Amino acid sequence: MVVRATTQLFRERRRRAADRTFGVRLLGAAAVAALSAVPFALLLVLVEGKWRPLRTVDASAAGRLHHLALDHPAWTSTLRFLSDWVWDPLTLRCVLAVLTAWLLWRRAWRLAAWAGVTAVAGGLTGLLVKTVVERARPSLEDPVARAPGFSFPSGHAMTATTSFAVLLLVLLPLVPRRGRALCWAVAGLSVLGVGFTRVALGVHWFSDVVGGWLLGLAVVASTAWAFEAWRADSGRRRSEMTEGLEPELTETAPER
Template sequence: MGRLAWTAFPFIMLAAMLLAVLAGSLGLAWRRRSRPEADAPPQVQRLVPGLAIGFLLIVGLASLFTLFARHLGDGRPMGRMDDALSQAIGTHTPGWARQAFSHFTHVGDPLPVTVFVLLFALFLRLRGHPGFAWGWLLANAGNAVLNYSLKQVFERVRPVHDTLLVNAPGFSFPSGHSSAATVLWGMLAYLCLRIGPRALRLPMLALAAAMAVAIPASRVFLQAHFLTDVVAGLCSGAAWLAISILSAESARHRRRARLYVPAG
């Protein structure tokens, strides 16, 4: 796997982009048959309960997965697999590719992500979408808190390697870059589908899928994370993204039902 990782990466990213575009095309075709009033924006007071319940459920389930985490420690089978794979990827990835990833991975760092989240929330607010702005903020902020909480539960140390191309402090499991990329780019795709220009919808889905693959992959190629860290980050991010979108859609549905009650 370590020998083939770099070769397989472009094909995995391309497959993710194609699947995203296909799913988006099917979703847009279904949406065209829905009612016009489906575009009512969510209300922030209806977003918070669903997000709070989802957050508590995921943290509670994470505690049940502690037994699984024990298999990731030193000397454990999954831990040995992670160590061997990390070393093999470091050995077989070309130096120029690792250098490129060392620059690209900073797209997912906390500071640029925070700045972008705040600026895009302001953009949504100025464009007349306060409900979506709050949904965007709560989804990304909630994921940051969730990831920090999960790291404190598992307390896994990062890979040890000779070549340090990125500074990666803190615990390793699950990957914060992976979960943040999943939520941020997933929410961008969702918002583009809901309120974005029609011409940008499918390209945004393809871009979101590419970034949700490339940013987590960069952490493995740079040996800042084990593969299982990244998989766990993608899973926790996808779960929180699903909760965020379902909460927004539920809020929209309840508001639509209230706004469009038949007269009399």
């Protein structure tokens, strides 16, 4: 009995120590997210340096998709609906807010903190980079859509990347194994679809969308690393990407 009580006390102290460092790890990971995004940094250098091959790709994609949008009004209306309502950043942030509230109700405190910090860090990081780069949006004749603000990186693409990543990594433990591949496919196609709509509507360059994807992945990777570090500190096993960040979520339940 004495040995068991001592072991439980040791485990409890270890968990408390892990909890105290978890917030620091999350904030630190969010602060270095942009710096750890090496692929994004390389793309940013090419954008700022106005690398000719990249500018050619951007101009070619914008021109071809713009002509397609002008020739098919019904197709363009569908893209606007998807971009402005279904995949709009505000819509996705509301979904994440509901998810975070649900996690708090489930008493999954650390997972809720991770989801909230990842969403906020992604939004603030994207806004900061946009303000620093100040890249102008495409200027096309007879535009089919308009958007305010600067162009690089795409806020829609970045928000979609972080939002669908959070949804996947949180909810996968609740999905039967046979259905997880479908969830990954839906999330991946949604993220790609967001990028396509922004270029097809003429409000972003192709490199803006790629930049949003890369920066969003950097933010998620950084905060997910912090979460995994907390799991290691608290003595939990390392989780796999195919099972979500906290496989024990199915065991977490609100107190009655």
